[in-house]
Amino acid sequence: MGNDAVKMERLEAHRAVIGDGFEIRRAVPNRHCRMIGAWCFLDHAGPVRYKPGKGLNIGPHPHIGLQTFTWMIEGEVLHRDSLGCVQLIRPGQVNLMTAGRGISHSEESPLGRTGRFHSTQLWIALPDAERHREPDFHHYPALPVIDRGGFRVTVLAGTCDGEISPARVYTPLVGLDIATRGRAQCTLPLNPSFEHAALTLEGAPDLNGDLLEPGTLLYLGTGHGSLELNSPAKSRVLVIGGVPFGEEILLWWNFVARTPAEMEAARRDWIEGERFGQVHGASGKPLIAPELKGLNPGGARK
Numbered sequence: 001m002g003n004d005a006v007k008m009e010r011l012e013a014h015r016a017v018i019g020d021g022f023e024i025r026r027a028v029p030n031r032h033c034r035m036i037g038a039w040c041f042l043d044h045a046g047p048v049r050y051k052p053g054k055g056l057n058i059g060p061h062p063h064i065g066l067q068t069f070t071w072m073i074e075g076e077v078l079h080r081d082s083l084g085c086v087q088l089i090r091p092g093q094v095n096l097m098t099a100g101r102g103i104s105h106s107e108e109s110p111l112g113r114t115g116r117f118h119s120t121q122l123w124i125a126l127p128d129a130e131r132h133r134e135p136d137f138h139h140y141p142a143l144p145v146i147d148r149g150g151f152r153v154t155v156l157a158g159t160c161d162g163e164i165s166p167a168r169v170y171t172p173l174v175g176l177d178i179a180t181r182g183r184a185q186c187t188l189p190l191n192p193s194f195e196h197a198a199l200t201l202e203g204a205p206d207l208n209g210d211l212l213e214p215g216t217l218l219y220l221g222t223g224h225g226s227l228e229l230n231s232p233a234k235s236r237v238l239v240i241g242g243v244p245f246g247e248e249i250l251l252w253w254n255f256v257a258r259t260p261a262e263m264e265a266a267r268r269d270w271i272e273g274e275r276f277g278q279v280h281g282a283s284g285k286p287l288i289a290p291e292l293k294g295l296n297p298g299g300a301r302k
């Protein structure tokens, strides 16, 4: 459902700013593609070199109804949350926070650090039966890797070619990071019942014979049983997919819900200091909820 029944489409990522002035590119949601499976949000940050004090600094803020999935490629980020988890994430690692009924967290570059930064943060919508569950947080220090035709394929979520990610998700989905330092070629199996999309994080490889431009999400739709990647030089591609979600969601600010009334209740609880607990030790100020307006039932999807 959704996504305008498009078979294949190139979708431009748009620039956005997070925290106090950190610029990223947001590939999902997009006017023409609200979700890929349960993946409902995709920010790509870097690669960039930041100066001291100019790294990521996102103060405490709440989430409901989703999982935040952070994949670190270069640099480090310190996560703190209202469950008391304090976790530094390093390259090659995943942080997976399940908001469920409500959690708050902060994300910042470690103090005094300067250097390269390259990461993606994705959100995964929780299905109705799971979205009110208790919050939790998991750090995955290592993910399974497949070496194939010069590519290094990291199975971030779901399965690929017999390798299974330990990341706990609640709908059938997949996430792959496919990287090479030089010329490479490979074919990987895909689940044809999933819809898939690919985003180039670095370089400009070919996917199934189509050039993948940096900053452009290639939406592939369903029915693809394999993926062929050709890269003339260093490149990195993120591939995400999943069973079409099948539930209408609302996405507003940091919340995924089903009705405007749920959004209003979550916003009010954040303002009043209810439900979302406390994040201790964050260097950034708590984020202020924006005004809630223009939110129609089903308005987050066409």
Ligand code: MN
Residues within 6 Å of the ligand: 061, 063, 068, 105, 254
């Ligand atoms: Mn967050």
